[in-house]
Amino acid sequence: MKSPKVLYIAMRLLQSAALAALGVAGSAQAQGSDAALIEQGHRLAIAADCAACHTTPKTGAAFAGGYPIVSPLGTIYASNITPSKANGIGDYTLEEFQAALRQGVRKDGAHLYPAMPYTSYTQLSDADTAALYAYFMHGVKAVDQPAPQTSLPFPFNLRSSMAVWNAMFLKDSRFVPDASKSTEVNRGAYLAGALAHCSACHTPRNALMAEDGTKPLGGGSLGPWFAPNISADPNSGIGAWTEAELVQYLKTGRVHGKAQAAGPMAEAIEHSLQYLPDEDLKAIAVYLKQTAAISDGQSKPRFDHGEASASETEMRGRATDVDAGWRIFSGSCAACHQANATGTGNEAYPSLFHNTTTGADRADNLIATILFGVDRTVDGKPHFMPAFGDAASFTDRLGDQEVADVANYVLSHYGNAAVKVSAQDVQTARAGGKAPLLATLQPAIAPALGVVLIVLILLVVRGSRARRKH
Incomplete structure (x- = not known):
């Protein structure tokens, strides 16, 4: 395109x-x-x-x-x-x-x-x-x-x-400007709320697939991806980001030591946000920094997890007792992200620690990134990672267990070690993510409506017969 x-x-x-x-x-x-x-x-x-x-x-x-x-x-x-x-x-x-x-x-x-x-x-x-x-x-x-x-x-x-x-x-x-807020905050609210429709992705949905107004910008599922909490909460959201960092992320899709954009957010940056004037991006950042804090109980920011590790080099040459995820990481990841996961100096490949994807309290985006890769173009420069779950784009396609193994290796050594990934988690992501309640009920809706219709018909017939008797 x-x-x-x-x-x-x-x-x-x-x-x-x-x-x-x-x-x-x-x-x-x-x-x-x-x-x-x-x-x-x-x-x-x-x-x-x-x-x-x-x-x-x-x-x-x-x-x-x-x-x-x-x-x-x-x-x-x-x-x-x-x-x-x-x-x-x-x-x-x-x-x-x-x-x-x-x-x-x-x-x-x-x-x-x-x-x-x-x-x-x-x-x-x-x-x-x-x-x-x-x-x-x-x-x-x-x-x-x-x-x-x-x-x-x-x-x-x-x-x-x-x-x-x-x-x-x-x-x-x-949109009605809030008289108690500055012109810049109101401009950011209009840009983020009306035009960029941030809440459409970043707000959770209720059982009928409408935005949950009690948790605005508190994070929402997007198929296999998860649009994270971008409220002003310092741990669960973006409260610990500076305005300058938010502007840089919206414009480039990356901030060293914090985040790299992939999936739907990468598309938003590639096709839209990178072309907005800096003053508009700053207005969005100022607005987000003053939104109501929505906490999901995190004790520290997503980007504050993990550290460099020498485990990749230490395991080389071992004949036994080798982590299955290490084999994949060493063969497919370390060449780009470096053996100690620090990433490259030019930030073409990010660090895997102090990274919101590996430090999150859920592994959706880590799994989706491994499966579907990264492909965004900013300022004419492509940022690319192959889709390891796609046989058509990568010859060494990883199976569900292999993706789970390498994800767990990365999480335990460089990210949020409390998060675990199963082969079933990967299979669900590969199929498009966990279906919401409304979708899971769909096969039963038609039969249920049929039963209701039959009951209504029977009630009408019964009532008609009762009237004839009288």
Whole structure:
């Protein structure tokens, strides 16, 4: 997939062409106003990370949809949001565009699934939705290509049910600045809450897959990955990070001695956050540092676990009594992360101690990183780790027990030794992560509804017979 920087150049050329076509209808001043509005919409689309979902990686045209979003309830395909009248949103009015963004309702009245984070976008201002509309209508190339249709199992395929879900969980209101907070904090709250939709990933979900408002930014599962607690708690969250470190992480995806971005966060940085102005990133950092602290009982920060160890070199040459995880670490990990796990001086390969992935109180992200690797491009430079769980991308594919062995070796020598990984944990991650309650109940929902329907019919029949007797 083209990077946002390449897309930016392409879109600017498209903007010029669109404005040239519109020029006959207005004055030079009007054209300048249109150009400014389109450019504002382009910046907002990057901040909202629209390309990450609506552009299929490597092969897809910009915003033409088709990207498969694997959810616990089934695969949801992102729609075509180019100005194509046949397959995109080209015939949407501004009001219909706003309804899709804010209420999750398409032009035809069908409901969108909240994989499209309208529960966050509902906070967008009228001015910003108008700018986004101008950009997608006049700054994006129309692609007459239909996106695959989403087909979820019953009853999740009933889009009308989302009306009930929205009535229960959608807070359909615009962002209102907090008068007790600074302008910078309010700017950060708008960027993080409305545009970057941080809570959509970093807040846990309830049984009906809605955000748990009692634990905002307290961490949430994303299939095999886990979006960590980013509240202001000093141990469980990011309270012990400095604002400068948070800005660096959001811009580059790495902070030495703390964290490296992988999975969904790497995508957010690659396609969106790295392109935000420094003042916007600082506003997000300032906002996060003053959020309500959500504690999950950790006694020290995730990045404060582990230390360098000579165990890798000490075990070399032993004929017996060799840790199974050491064999894998020595053969597949030590060459890049170094024998004592300090990483490389240029930080291309991070340290495995003082690392939020190995110091967490759960191993989701460590397992997922081993299985699926790391692949993010920042400032034109790729940061890559092979996917050891994928036979198609790596010849020495590791089995579930092997991944568990090397994960436990890393945790016991360099990370949070209290965390243990089983082969079953790896198998679950490889399959897409632990299914939520709603997904596990799905096979029983149809039979249960059938039983309810039969009972209702019997009650109606019984009542009818009783009335005839009287």
